[in-house]
Amino acid sequence: MSSPSPTELENCPAPAKLNLFLHVTGRRADGYHTLQTVFQLIDWQDTLHFSRRADGRIIHANPLDGVPPDTDLTVRAARLLQEATGCRYGVELRIDKQLPRGGGLGGGSSDAATTLLALNRLWQLDLPRATLMSLGLALGADVPFFLFGRNAFAEGIGEALQPVSLPASVYLVIHPGVEVPTPAIFSDEGLTRDTPPIIIADFLACHFPHGFGHNDLQAVAARKYAEVAHALAWLESRVGSQSGHARMSGSGACVFARYTDVAEAQEVLAQLPSQWIGKVARSLDRHPLAAYA
Numbered sequence: 001m002s003s004p005s006p007t008e009l010e011n012c013p014a015p016a017k018l019n020l021f022l023h024v025t026g027r028r029a030d031g032y033h034t035l036q037t038v039f040q041l042i043d044w045q046d047t048l049h050f051s052r053r054a055d056g057r058i059i060h061a062n063p064l065d066g067v068p069p070d071t072d073l074t075v076r077a078a079r080l081l082q083e084a085t086g087c088r089y090g091v092e093l094r095i096d097k098q099l100p101r102g103g104g105l106g107g108g109s110s111d112a113a114t115t116l117l118a119l120n121r122l123w124q125l126d127l128p129r130a131t132l133m134s135l136g137l138a139l140g141a142d143v144p145f146f147l148f149g150r151n152a153f154a155e156g157i158g159e160a161l162q163p164v165s166l167p168a169s170v171y172l173v174i175h176p177g178v179e180v181p182t183p184a185i186f187s188d189e190g191l192t193r194d195t196p197p198i199i200i201a202d203f204l205a206c207h208f209p210h211g212f213g214h215n216d217l218q219a220v221a222a223r224k225y226a227e228v229a230h231a232l233a234w235l236e237s238r239v240g241s242q243s244g245h246a247r248m249s250g251s252g253a254c255v256f257a258r259y260t261d262v263a264e265a266q267e268v269l270a271q272l273p274s275q276w277i278g279k280v281a282r283s284l285d286r287h288p289l290a291a292y293a
């Protein structure tokens with residue numbers, strides 16, 4: 001990954017995010033919701049591989065089951081970048097998928113952001129971060145965050161970002177085996193859309209950010225998906241005394257809790273019901289490809 005003018009970029013990470021809290025503050029005319037959230041990068045990730053093509057074609061070597069390659073966010077990201085820059089190169093990409101779909105971890109958005117970052121280098125475009133972020137917003141509300149490069153307090157629909165420093169943490173993240181479609185949660189009639197805005201200074205002044213705020217989407221997802229409610233209750237009864245609460249990330253399905261150390265988190269992971277997937281993840285301060293923009 002360090003060659004000045006590479007034609008291949010192997011092992012490019014696309015890390016997941018957790019939403020430490022998420023408050024929905026309103027709904028825009030286009031249906032998107034305004035919100036406030038804190039995005040925390042973690043080291044549970046997909047890994048992408050890129051090989052530059054001279055013929056301009058964009059090829060997805062291992063598309064996911066049920067996702068036509070043309071609709072995959074990585075292919076759409078590559079095409080968008082080609083169209084925006086007039087670049088004549090193409091790419092063959094391959095994804096080692098680890099992050100669950102419909103999990104609230106931003107996996108698809110992170111894959112798209114990693115594609116933009118990697119192609120910015122592979123196609124020798126040198127676009128500034130702000131340009132990649134505005135292209136990314138056309139692909140999804142979470143994509144700009146993954147291009148931003150570090151943990152952030154987000155407003156707007158998730159694209160208005162301010163950097164925040166968060167304490168190094170260990171998380172147990174649980175995927176309770178269901179795929180939760182984001183639009184179904186945001187459009188639910190039971191969703192509260194008028195939470196009074198948080199003052200960012202209050203968050204920054206808080207010495208215990210993991211206890212700050214809650215996730216407005218959690219009650220909706222837990223009502224619609226019994227497995228989400230079950231995982232929240234299971235984890236809540238196993239959080240450490242210093243660890244705040246079990247929370248859902250994004251629109252679900254994943255739930256998480258903070259632990260003081262890896263051993264404590266692994267002890268809980270060892271008790272996980274077999275139908276769920278669990279991962280002990282560490283917080284990241286920076287996106288591993290932050291230097292690519």
Ligand code: C5P
Nearest residue numbers: 031032033140141142157158182183186
């Ligand atoms: O932008 P993204 O494709 O991730 O969003 C998927 C869907 O989630 C949107 O079409 C919208 O229904 C909902 N959403 C929302 N407000 C947000 C983010 C997503 O209503 N801030």
